[in-house]
Amino acid sequence: MQIIDILISGLLLSGTYALVAMGLNLQYGVARIMNLANGEVLVFGSLAAFWLYTSSQISPLLTILIVIPISFIGNLLIYNLLLAPLVRRSKSRGALEVDSILATFGMSFILIGIMTSIEGGFFAYKYLSEPIQILGSTTSLSRLVAFLIATLIALVLYLWLNKTRSGVAVRAVSVSTEAAGLVGINVPRLSAVAFAIGGAVTAVGGALISTFITLDASIGVVFTLKALIIVIMGGVGEIRGAIIAAIILGIVETTVATLVDPGLTLAAAYFIFVLILLFRPQGLFGRRNT
Amino acid sequence: MRHKTQSVLSVQGVTKRFDGLVAVSKMSFHVAAQEMVGVIGPNGSGKTTMMNLISGVYTPSEGGISLHGRQISNLPPQHICREGIGRTFQLVRLLPGLTVLENVKAGAVFGHKRRWGRDADQFALEMLERVGLEGQSHAPISTLTYIDQKRVELARVLAGEPEVLLLDEWLAGLNPTELETGIQLIHDLRDEGRTVVMVEHVMDAIRSLCDRCVVMSSGTKIAEGTPEEVLSDKEVIKAYLGDDNA
Amino acid sequence: MKASTVQELIIAAILAFLAALWPLVVDIYWLGIGVDVMMYVALATSWVLFSGPTHYISLATAAFFGIGGFLVGSGMSDYEASFWSMAALSACVGAVLAALIGLATLRLSGVYFVIFTLGLAEMIRNLVSWIQNNFLGSRGLYVFTDFTDKHLYWMLLGVAVAVYLLGWIISRSRLGFALRIIGGDETVARHVGIDTATVKVILFTTTGFFAALVGAIIAPRWSYIEPNQVFSPQLSFFVVIMALLGGAGRLWGPVVGVIPFLLIWNWVDTNFPNQSILVLGIAFLVIVYFLPHGVVGRLEQLRIWSRTLK
Numbered sequence: 001m002q003i004i005d006i007l008i009s010g011l012l013l014s015g016t017y018a019l020v021a022m023g024l025n026l027q028y029g030v031a032r033i034m035n036l037a038n039g040e041v042l043v044f045g046s047l048a049a050f051w052l053y054t055s056s057q058i059s060p061l062l063t064i065l066i067v068i069p070i071s072f073i074g075n076l077l078i079y080n081l082l083l084a085p086l087v088r089r090s091k092s093r094g095a096l097e098v099d100s101i102l103a104t105f106g107m108s109f110i111l112i113g114i115m116t117s118i119e120g121g122f123f124a125y126k127y128l129s130e131p132i133q134i135l136g137s138t139t140s141l142s143r144l145v146a147f148l149i150a151t152l153i154a155l156v157l158y159l160w161l162n163k164t165r166s167g168v169a170v171r172a173v174s175v176s177t178e179a180a181g182l183v184g185i186n187v188p189r190l191s192a193v194a195f196a197i198g199g200a201v202t203a204v205g206g207a208l209i210s211t212f213i214t215l216d217a218s219i220g221v222v223f224t225l226k227a228l229i230i231v232i233m234g235g236v237g238e239i240r241g242a243i244i245a246a247i248i249l250g251i252v253e254t255t256v257a258t259l260v261d262p263g264l265t266l267a268a269a270y271f272i273f274v275l276i277l278l279f280r281p282q283g284l285f286g287r288r289n290t
Numbered sequence: 291m292r293h294k295t296q297s298v299l300s301v302q303g304v305t306k307r308f309d310g311l312v313a314v315s316k317m318s319f320h321v322a323a324q325e326m327v328g329v330i331g332p333n334g335s336g337k338t339t340m341m342n343l344i345s346g347v348y349t350p351s352e353g354g355i356s357l358h359g360r361q362i363s364n365l366p367p368q369h370i371c372r373e374g375i376g377r378t379f380q381l382v383r384l385l386p387g388l389t390v391l392e393n394v395k396a397g398a399v400f401g402h403k404r405r406w407g408r409d410a411d412q413f414a415l416e417m418l419e420r421v422g423l424e425g426q427s428h429a430p431i432s433t434l435t436y437i438d439q440k441r442v443e444l445a446r447v448l449a450g451e452p453e454v455l456l457l458d459e460w461l462a463g464l465n466p467t468e469l470e471t472g473i474q475l476i477h478d479l480r481d482e483g484r485t486v487v488m489v490e491h492v493m494d495a496i497r498s499l500c501d502r503c504v505v506m507s508s509g510t511k512i513a514e515g516t517p518e519e520v521l522s523d524k525e526v527i528k529a530y531l532g533d534d535n536a
Numbered sequence: 537m538k539a540s541t542v543q544e545l546i547i548a549a550i551l552a553f554l555a556a557l558w559p560l561v562v563d564i565y566w567l568g569i570g571v572d573v574m575m576y577v578a579l580a581t582s583w584v585l586f587s588g589p590t591h592y593i594s595l596a597t598a599a600f601f602g603i604g605g606f607l608v609g610s611g612m613s614d615y616e617a618s619f620w621s622m623a624a625l626s627a628c629v630g631a632v633l634a635a636l637i638g639l640a641t642l643r644l645s646g647v648y649f650v651i652f653t654l655g656l657a658e659m660i661r662n663l664v665s666w667i668q669n670n671f672l673g674s675r676g677l678y679v680f681t682d683f684t685d686k687h688l689y690w691m692l693l694g695v696a697v698a699v700y701l702l703g704w705i706i707s708r709s710r711l712g713f714a715l716r717i718i719g720g721d722e723t724v725a726r727h728v729g730i731d732t733a734t735v736k737v738i739l740f741t742t743t744g745f746f747a748a749l750v751g752a753i754i755a756p757r758w759s760y761i762e763p764n765q766v767f768s769p770q771l772s773f774f775v776v777i778m779a780l781l782g783g784a785g786r787l788w789g790p791v792v793g794v795i796p797f798l799l800i801w802n803w804v805d806t807n808f809p810n811q812s813i814l815v816l817g818i819a820f821l822v823i824v825y826f827l828p829h830g831v832v833g834r835l836e837q838l839r840i841w842s843r844t845l846k
Binding site for chain 3: 034085099105106107108109112222232263264266267273
C-alpha cells in the first residue's frame with residue numbers, strides 16, 4: 001500500500017534528519033551560532049564514509065567512530081579560532097547573528113572548495129542495500145540501520161542533556177547565557193564544546209545518510225535548509241520539538257517525492273516553513289519571546 | 291465602561307501569563323490627568339512587565355488597558371505611541387550611528403504630530419534644551435555620560451509630545467549628583483502638568499514626586515495610596531523586607 | 537546609511553555621464569567586462585538599499601534575477617511576447633514575490649529572513665524546472681533580439697542610475713530616516729511610532745523589482761536560457777560580497793566593491809579555476825573579520841582618526 005510505503009520511508013528518513021537537527025540545535029540554541037555551513041559538515045561526513053568504504057572497504061558504521069572525534073576536534077577548532085572572536089566582539093545578539101551568518105557562509109564555501117578538490121562529482125556507494133520488508137513495505141536495510149543508529153545517538157544525547165551535570169549546564173546556557181554565567185558556568189568553554197558536539201553529530205548524520213542517498217559537494221545547502229527548518233519548526237533548543245518536526249518533514253517530503261515529483265522536496269520543505277512563519281514562528285514547542 | 295474619575299489611563303483586571311508563569315495578575319489602577327503615579331515593589335514583582343503591557347510590547351492575557359476610554363491593549367507599540375503614550379526603557383536605548391539631535395528628532399517625526407525637516411530639527415533642539423543638553427546636538431552618543439544618555443532618551447520621548455509618560459526606573463544607576471539633577475528634571479515635568487507613571491526604586495524620589503503610589507508584589511497590587519500611606523503599610527514592608535520587619 | 541548629500545548626487549551624475557561614454561571608447565572585450573560591471577553595480581546597489589540599513593542579509597538576488605531571465609525567455613519563445621513587455625512583467629513579478637516574502641518573514645527577526653532567502657533560488661529553480669517539464673512542453677527558451685552589448689550596457693547603466701536615484705531620494709526622506717532607526721534599534725523604532733514591518737516590506741519590494749529587471753535585461757546576452765544558469769546561487773553570493781567589500785553603510789559602497797572584486801575574481805578564475813570557490817570563501821571571511829564595514833568604512837575610520845590627530 002502506498003501510504004504505508006510513504007510512512008515507513010518518511011519515518012526512517014526522519015531519524016537522520018532529527019539527528020542533524022539536534023546538532024544544529026546545539027550550535028544555534030546553545031552556542032548561539034547560526035551555522036550556515038552545517039550542510040557542508042554533513043557532506044564532509046558523507047564523503048569520509050564514501051572514501052573509506054570505496055578505498056579500504058571500511059564499513060560506514062566504523063567510519064562513524066572515526067568521524068566523531070575528527071569532526072569534534074575540527075568544529076572545536078573552528079569555534080575557537082573563527083567564531084569565538086565574533087562572539088567577543090559582538091555588541092548585541094543581533095550583531096552576533098549577522099556576523100556568524102556571514103562567517104559560516106564563507107566557511108561553507110571553503111568546505112565546498114576543499115571537498116570539490118577531493119571528489120568533484122557525485123558520490124554514492126552500495127552498503128547494506130539489500131531490500132527488507134517492514135510492515136509489508138519494501139525498503140533498504142541501510143535506511144533501517146541508519147534510523148536505528150540515529151535513534152541510538154539521539155537517545156545518548158537526550159540522556160546526556162537531561163541526566164548529567166554537564167548536560168544540564170548546557171541546557172542552562174541555551175536558556176540564558178547571562179544567568180548561566182552568574183551561577184558559575186563557564187559559558188565560552190561550554191559553547192565551544194556544544195558547538196563541537198553539534199558538528200560531530202551532524203557529520204555522523206552525513207555518514208549515515210551517505211549509505212542510501214547520492215550526494216555531491218554542492219548539495220550541502222539543501223541539508224542546511226532542511227535542518228534549519230526543522231530546528232525552527234520544533235522550536236530553537238527544543239529536542240522533543242526537533243524530533244517531531246523531523247518526522248513531519250520526513251513524511252511530507254517523502255509524500256511529495258512519491259506522489260508529485262522527487263525534485264520538489266525542497267519546495268515541500270519551504271511550504272511547511274511558510275506555514276510555520278505565518279502561524280507559529282516560535283515553533284511547536286518554542287516559547288514566545290516579546 | 292465610563293469611569294467617574296477623569297482617568298486618562300486605565301488598567302482594568304490585567305493578567306499576563308508567559309507559558310504558565312503568571313507575571314501580572316488582575317492588576318487594576320487608574321491615572322488621572324496631570325497625576326504622577328509611582329509603581330513600586332520588590333524586584334520581580336512585575337513592574338516592568340506592567341510597563342511593557344501598557345506600551346504595547348506585550349498583550350494582556352486577560353483584562354484591558356484604555357486611554358481616554360479607548361482600548362489600547364491589543365495595539366502594537368507604534369500605534370500606542372501615536373495614541374500619545376511615550377516611554378523610556380530600564381536600560382537606556384539610544385540609536386547608535388545617529389547623532390544626539392537625530393536621536394531626539396526620531397521621537398518627533400513619527401509620533402502623532404509627524405514633524406519633518408526644519409520644524410523637526412527646531413523642535414528637537416528645544417527638547418534638548420529642556421533636558422539641559424543644549425550644545426550637544428552633534429555629539430556622538432558613545433561619548434555621553436550615563437545621565438546624559440538618559441536625558442537624550444527623555445528628550446526623545448518628550449519630542450513625541452506624549453499625553454502620558456512612562457518612566458521605567460529612569461533614576462536607576464545614577465550617582466548622587468546625577469540623581470539630584472534627575473529628580474529635578476522630573477520635578478520640572480511635574481510642574482508642567484504632565485501625566486506620568488513611574489516605576490522606581492529610589493524612595494526619596496517617590497516621596498517627593500508622586501501624588502499616588504501603586505505597590506506590586508508577585509504580580510498583584512498589594513497597596514495603593516499616597517506615598518506616606520503606602521510606605522508605612524505593613525504588607526508593603528513585608529513584601530520588601532520580609533516578615534520579621536513588619 | 538547616512539543621509540546622502542547633494543554633493544554626492546552631483547558626483548554620481550558626473551560618474552554616470554562618464555560611464556555612459558564607455559562603449560564609445562573601448563573595444564568588444566572591455567565592453568563585455570563593462571556589461572558585467574554594470575550588471576553587478578545595479579544588483580549590488582539595489583541590495584544595499586534594503587540590506588544596508590536594516591542588516592537583514594538577503595541571499596535572494598539570484599531568485600529574482602532568475603525569474604527575470606526565465607520570464608523573458610519563456611515569454612519570448614513560447615508566447616511570442618515582446619522583450620519590453622516581458623521585462624516590465626518580470627520587474628512586477630519580482631516586486632510581488634519580494635512583497636510576499638517580506639510579509640511572511642520581515643515581521644520576525646532577521647534569522648528567518650536569511651534562512652528563507654538562502655534556499656530560495658534553489659527552490660524556485662526546482663519549481664520552474666518542474667513546471668517547464670510538465671506544463672510548458674518546450675525545453676528551449678530562446679531569446680533573440682537585436683540588442684548588442686552596447687545596448688545592454690546602457691540599459692543596465694540606466695537601471696543602476698535609477699536605483700541610485702531612488703536610494704538617494706529615500707535616504708533623505710522620512711522612509712530613509714525610519715530605516716536608519718530600525719537598523720539602530722528596532723524596539724525603539726516601534727516605540728517612536730514606526731511601522732517597522734511595513735517599512736521593511738516596502739524596501740525589500742524595490743530590491744525584488746530591480747533584481748528581476750536586471751535579470752530580464754541581461755537575458756538577451758545568453759540567447760538560450762538555462763534555469764541552472766539564471767538561478768545560480770553564485771550570483772547571490774557575489775552581490776553580497778561586493779556590497780560588503782565596498783561597504784554597506786553607504787549607497788555608493790557597492791560601486792567601490794564591484795570593480796576590484798570582479799577583477800580579482802577574473803584573475804583567480806583564469807589561473808586557479810578549481811580553487812575559485814575556496815577563494816570566494818576566504819574572501820568572505822577576510823571581509824567579515826577585517827573589513828566589517830567594507831573598504832568605505834575603513835576609509836572613513838581613517839579619515840576620522842586622522843582628523844583627531846590634527
